Amino acid sequence: MDLNFIQVILVVIVAFLAGMEGILDEFHFHQPVIACTLIGLVTGHLIPCLILGGTLQMIALGWANIGAAVAPDAALASVASAIILVLGGQGTAGVSSAIAIAIPLAVAGLLLTIICRTIATAFVHFMDAAAKEGSFKKVEFWHITAICMQGVRIAIPAALILAVGAGPVKGLLASMPLWLTSGLAIGGGMVVAVGYAMVINMMATKEVWPFFAIGFVLATVTQITLIGLGGIGVALALIYLALSKQGGSGNGGGTNTGDPLGDIIDNY
């Protein structure tokens, strides 16, 4: 379907916010569940976009900017795939092909953000010059310019897709055969594992693996909701911390090293 002028403006504003957040990582407008929903809200396709956002969010759970490493770009993936979903006009049925489009977009966004972060290097040199003059205004100006550049990074691709219009997008989606879309849906069910694997690799130690096993087994009891599981998890963490402290204070006074056996050997 085609969007009217106000809707186009609103979509571009949402894209701008998502782009800003892609670097700031504070309000989380770039998270799929928020970004897709907002696009759905301003275009009047709330439910399909909401479902798309939820599905993408599952895939993107483990995507994070760690240190200088840059994560796949959730902002461009969510904004662009949501716009394509809206333009395609297939409603909820179009979600799985929109997901498949989102993944290459996340890579493209990754490249764009690396370019922006490189350009920002020039901006901080302008800030250095401004600092020499003691000019607060100029330092602030260049910082805000850098933020806007990150917003424009998503707003321009979004505007381009809108400019191409519903026709070509629809044609592209309609030309996808059934085996491809259902195959992609199956792949979409599996790619979630990659995000989890990234997170587990960061956190796993010998000490915490048993908790993974408990979580995995308890999840097979389908009556326990995710909130319920969260409650059990918090309780387990508190119990473990309390118990490991008791062990330490029992034989070492204040010297809790988190290694009760080591304490015993040391004190012997």
Place this chain on the structure above:
Amino acid sequence: MAQVKLSKKDRVSVWWRSTFLQGSWNYERMQNGGWAYTMIPAIKKLYKTKEDRAAALKRHLEFFNTHPYVASPIIGVTLALEEERANGAPVDDIAIQGVKVGMMGPLAGIGDPAFWFTVKPILGALAASLAMTGNILGPILYFVAWNIIRMAFMWSTQEFGYKAGSKITDDLSGGVLQDITKGASILGMFILGALVNRWVSVKFTPIVSTVKLDKGAYIDWNNLPAGAQGVKEALQQQASGLALDAHKVTTLQNNLDSLIPGLAALGLTLLCMWLLKKKVSPIVIILGLFVVGIVLHLINLM
């Protein structure tokens, strides 16, 4: 000379600006531009001459990078140090830079597991599971909860850092932060175990066996009364344990599920972990899984 103090208003202004810490993130000095931007209200208040201001700006444009939320306690400590310096204490540039660099590493080590790998996956999975069923509460819940947690954390730790001054560096080696890190990773691993089981979907379709059932073990559709009576009869028969079909079909998936549901998902996750450890790019794995999905679907395995 009268003592210059940072008012609560100044600190709130710094706190708000710290939201934009990563705005000019760059490959040379990373968060330095955002850091200087954040410190400006304090510098304005503490230093009045152009030379002092220029020196302060230069000092705060040095390299800085940490998790964006745990930067707050560092900002707090730096505010305290700058305040002492402005009041004549011998705090030199090296001391300030030393505190920043000394704190950013260990704190990033707490912020990443606590926020990116515990709070975000848990809130995200909760919101996503609601959103996937078309429930608008999903995104609202995520947005509100995330921002309340974030803003409260940033304000309270900035104030804590400001009040504790340079003493905070000693607290870092204390047990509290270690407990938080360990607690976060226990909760995180527990939830991840659950998520892998619930949300990674790997379903195999091949039929392992087809067994013809005895007469009387399935609903005999041809001998049901007509109309609504028949529907009622069929439902009753099914409730009493009769099968819908004359043949009992067992797929590979049924066999796997009788071991424990989600076994294939677990295997897939472990495979991904192994590939990531072998330095295979996550994007390659994601695209590869799409290809695998299409191929396995075409050969009727999934």
